[in-house]
Amino acid sequence: MTRALVLGAGIGGLSAAARLAHAGYQVQVHERLPRPGGRSNLIERDGFRIDTGPSILLMRDIVEGTFADVGADPAEYVSIRRLDPAYKVFFADGSRMEAKVDRAELRAELDAIEPGAGARFDDFAEIGGRLYRGAREHFVERNFRTLREMFGISNLPQFVSLRVYEPMHKLVGRHFSDERLRQLFTFNAMYIGMNPFTAPAIYALLPYNDTVEGVHFADGGMYGLVEGLVRLCQDLGVEIVCDHPATGVIERNGRAAGLRFADGDLEADLTLVNADWPWAQRRLLDREPRHPLPGRKLRYGPSAMNFYLGVRGDLSGLRAHNVVFGGDYAGNFADVFAGRVHERPSYYVHVPTLVDPSLAPDGHHIAYVLVPHSNSDAPIDWASERDRVRDYVLTDLADKGFDLRDRIVLEEVIDPPRWAEEFSLERGATFGLSHGVSQVGYLRPHNKDPHLDDLYYVGSSTHPGAGVPMVMLSARLVTERIADEHPPVRLGQVVHG
Ligand SMILES: Cc1cc2nc3c(=O)[nH]c(=O)nc-3n(C[C@H](O)[C@H](O)[C@H](O)COP(=O)(O)OP(=O)(O)OC[C@H]3O[C@@H](n4cnc5c(N)ncnc54)[C@H](O)[C@@H]3O)c2cc1C
CATH class of the missing domain: 3.50.50.60 (FAD/NAD(P)-binding domain)
Structure with missing residues (x-):
């Protein structure tokens, strides 16, 4: 054999x-x-x-x-369900919203932030859907063995229709004028370690994916x-x-x-x-x-500072996925990609125990915190940066009504150097090489x-x-x-x- x-x-x-x-x-x-x-x-x-x-x-x-x-029934190996809402968002001005699955409910959430945004979302989602299907067919689900296969005559029109040369934030900006919605529909670029301000518009397939195709949980x-x-x-x-x-x-x-x-x-x-x-x-x-x-x-992508917390007591008010925006969205990404520390970064909190309580002992939850961070190549004192980011996140969460500080029963952190050494990742780049x-x-x-x-x-x-x-x-x-x-x-x- x-x-x-x-x-x-x-x-x-x-x-x-x-x-x-x-x-x-x-x-x-x-x-x-x-x-x-x-x-x-x-x-x-x-x-x-x-x-x-x-x-x-x-x-x-x-x-x-x-x-x-490979001839197997997926349901015999993994049980997957769609989450509703896909995530909860905490904006820096104190407002909040949820990315609901039902389109009418989602539209209402968006309208509450920017009147008329709900209807414009339909148009945005239609473009996102086209980008998603086009990207899969022409770029993602095929091997490129030669340069010609990618840049040949038959594929060239796709570069235009799939908006490869337009920045994602411009496409989003044409649909939504409220800064909060611009953040909502661009932060997803970070799923693949991209800066929303330099990511090409083709990656608008990501917010489409979240809101229309769905966020799932195993x-x-x-x-x-x-x-x-x-x-x-x-x-x-x-x-x-x-x-x-x-x-x-x-x-x-x-x-x-x-x-x-x-x-x-x-x-x-x-x-x-x-x-x-x-x-x-x-x-x-x-x-x-x-x-x-x-x-x-x-070019290498960024890394992440991850805190894994076992927490006693209740975490209701959070959802399985929570995105918390810091005050300076553009500055945050500029710093992450330039190898600098950012004082009040945006971050993400995952509470899987709200969906699957068996992941923690009775009466406890998991709070998985991910703070996008420059990679381990940056000249940063990681020990003090870990403490600083931890204090910032825990204080910020407490200010939002989720005080975990006296309830943490288990704690672990993986910072960019640990991503590099323990997980064998060049520069601790959690998403690998960048996707420009x-x-x-x-x-x-x-x-x-x-x-x-x-x-x-x-x-x-x-x-x-x-x-x-x-x-x-x-x-x-x-x-x-x-x-x-x-x-x-x-x-x-x-x-x-
Ligand atoms: C913090 C974080 C959050 C993420 N969030 C998401 C998300 O929400 N959704 C999503 O879809 N993706 C997410 N990703 C990305 C996703 O996890 C990765 O793209 C994917 O898991 C990578 O899988 P892989 O098989 O390419 O590599 P890896 O998971 O890196 O596997 C490579 C394996 O090779 C092994 N290896 C290395 N050297 C040797 C050696 N010498 N001998 C033997 N074995 C070796 C390593 O130990 C490792 O097990 C996230 C990643 C990180 C780190």
Whole structure:
């Protein structure tokens, strides 16, 4: 049988392993951390089960497709439901609103902020829907093996119709004049680590996704999805070995011949690297990570300062997803992307226990706080920055009526340097390489190595990009490519030629 080794059991690696096994490869996954999931990991302590990374589940069809495409019933592996409201928003002037699922209710919420905005939302959502469907068809759900495939005559009109060269905040600004709604419909760019003020308008597909396609939740939290993927892999015969870091790739006669480990080498017919692409270039292949086009510099996304709190007592008044805007929206992003500290940042609070109480002991909740932050490359004193951001968030939440300070029974923090070291992320960039127009499609690191045969990549810093559904698509695209270039030889099959 054709033997495939997968380096890394992130959501991308697990999704690819399942697809490869289903296609007829013999698959083994080797993971450095004690449990699978990668960034989507777990803090499990004192009866709490807290997700470390992703929390907002979008594009349900792609998530469920990962199971259905390999002949499994998604419902047997993961239980997903849509959240209503998608999130609650706290604006800096003290006003609040909820992103309701029902269109009439959502319109009323928007009208209360800016009269007439509800009707204009319909038009905005229509554009967002077109961008979403167009982006998926022309840019996201396909492999780009040559520059021509991306910039060829047949694809060029899409660059115009998909508003690749217009900034997202301008498109939003044409529909909504109240600053609060402009924030509401641009902050979502941060889902992929983009600055709303430089993100191209195509990313207006993100607020469309939230409000129209829906924000979903997996029972058991995001790790419930990881567990579903692990079970799927096992049912398909994939072997997952944790606590087993690879130290390099075996390079022989111009091809990757497997992986190196401290306890010996493992040979394979093909090797699929799920570890963060730039991290893997530097640490496993001993190369400087380079942009696919000669002479262009790679751009890295930002990071996050995460606080994971186990809290005694009630958190009603919050929703599962809460976005809290600081006073200086533009300045906040300017600082994050320039490697500076921002005094009063916007942040996000996830309370999964409002949806799935089994994630905490009786009478307790989880408050997962994510503060978008410059990455670990920034010249920042991280120990004092951690304390400063913690004080700011807890005081700000108390001012809003949610005083957690005397109720915290469990606390952990992951700051940008910890994202880098513990989760093997170059510069601690939580969403990997940035997603500007110069770094998507063919211009993003490819899923096949340009120098070594039989070496492939899956995950956030490769095409199509970051986010749970995107890395699942990345898994689909790379396995399609592998099956095409390296069809599996099954046991008993006679190989000719
Ligand atoms: C704080 C945070 C919040 C996020 N929020 C969201 C969200 O709400 N919604 C969303 O859709 N996405 C979100 N994301 C993004 C999403 O989590 C990622 O895009 C996705 O999980 C990445 O999966 P991956 O498979 O590409 O990489 P990873 O999860 O990084 O997996 C790579 C794996 O490779 C392993 N590895 C590295 N080196 C080695 C080695 N030498 N040997 C063996 N194994 C190795 C790593 O340990 C890791 O397990 C968030 C990410 C973070 C960090």
